Amino acid sequence: MALQTHWIVGPGAIGRLLALRLAQQGQRITLIGRRPLPGLQTLVTPRGETLDMEVVTRTRPPDGVPDLLHLTTKAYAAEGAYLELASRLPADLPLVLWQNGFHTQPRLATRHLGPVLCATTTEGAYVAADDRVVHAGRGNTLIGSLEDGHDDLARTVASLLSTSGLSAQAVPDIRRRLWHKLAINAAINPLVAHHRIRNGELRDTPFREEVEAVIGEVARVMEAEGIAPPEGSGLDGWRTLVWRVVEATASNRASMLQDVLAGRPTEHVAILGPLSETARRHGLATPRLDSLLESLAGDSA
Numbered sequence: 001m002a003l004q005t006h007w008i009v010g011p012g013a014i015g016r017l018l019a020l021r022l023a024q025q026g027q028r029i030t031l032i033g034r035r036p037l038p039g040l041q042t043l044v045t046p047r048g049e050t051l052d053m054e055v056v057t058r059t060r061p062p063d064g065v066p067d068l069l070h071l072t073t074k075a076y077a078a079e080g081a082y083l084e085l086a087s088r089l090p091a092d093l094p095l096v097l098w099q100n101g102f103h104t105q106p107r108l109a110t111r112h113l114g115p116v117l118c119a120t121t122t123e124g125a126y127v128a129a130d131d132r133v134v135h136a137g138r139g140n141t142l143i144g145s146l147e148d149g150h151d152d153l154a155r156t157v158a159s160l161l162s163t164s165g166l167s168a169q170a171v172p173d174i175r176r177r178l179w180h181k182l183a184i185n186a187a188i189n190p191l192v193a194h195h196r197i198r199n200g201e202l203r204d205t206p207f208r209e210e211v212e213a214v215i216g217e218v219a220r221v222m223e224a225e226g227i228a229p230p231e232g233s234g235l236d237g238w239r240t241l242v243w244r245v246v247e248a249t250a251s252n253r254a255s256m257l258q259d260v261l262a263g264r265p266t267e268h269v270a271i272l273g274p275l276s277e278t279a280r281r282h283g284l285a286t287p288r289l290d291s292l293l294e295s296l297a298g299d300s301a
Contacts (some may be wrong), residue, residue, distance in 0.1 A: 004028055006070060011037055019041070030066070042131055043135060102270075115153050117174075118144060122141075193254065198251060255267075260296075
């Protein structure tokens with residue numbers, strides 16, 4: 001399958017990083033957002049190099065259809081953005097979802113008639129200006145389908161991303177990988193956002209006890225859902241996963257914290273909601289997760 005033309009809906013950090021990396025390899029990119037952006041965009045690489053590239057930026061999609069549609073909005077905006085385009089999308093158009101959490105993905109995978117891939121990434125990026133995005137740290141992107149039958153497409157997209165300088169691989173178990181990312185995000189992002197602290201401060205008293213309480217609830221939900229940690233087993237496996245990420249990102253300001261400080265909506269529902277809903281389905285109590293969900297609703301109001 002030849003993929004040359006991409007619409008990227010949502011020109012945030014990941015959307016712009018994806019657009020500029022693909023444009024660098026000669027892919028035809030249209031970056032679609034709510035407000036006008038300069039066509040000349042600058043990518044600052046992890047080495048500090050600056051690369052200037054012209055990309056098509058629009059507030060409405062152009063005529064025709066792309067080979068691939070990337071939805072890179074925040075989770076809470078994804079369904080609305082998709083619905084604005086849905087009537088003009090052909091039934092076989094591949095869609096790639098780049099959202100955090102595990103709320104949008106199953107809903108849009110059911111709604112969209114064509115192939116749907118989900119991507120989860122640890123690439124570090126932030127928007128420095130309307131015409132500049134910083135690729136702050138290299139990571140890895142995993143791509144796969146929640147349903148069977150799209151393995152070749154996932155491999156093609158992963159290969160294209162890797163060629164563009166974004167390490168990527170196709171995986172057959174993206175659902176499990178999304179739950180792993182959800183566990184990490186649930187144990188870190190809501191707490192740092194609520195307390196207005198950097199990730200590394202979670203190691204300190206009294207925040208460490210709160211992290212442990214969240215990990216305990218997450219571990220019980222994951223066990224009930226049949227999701228094992230990537231290494232180890234049970235509670236110890238989830239503790240190892242979360243604390244390793246806290247150490248690796250100690251100086252980071254999580255995106256949810258940045259959203260709270262800027263007065264923007266957060267992705268707390270996409271991250272905490274699936275865990276709370278799954279807990280209720282299994283008859284489990286998650287008082288700490290429910291409390292964070294409520295407090296962040298107030299912070300985002």
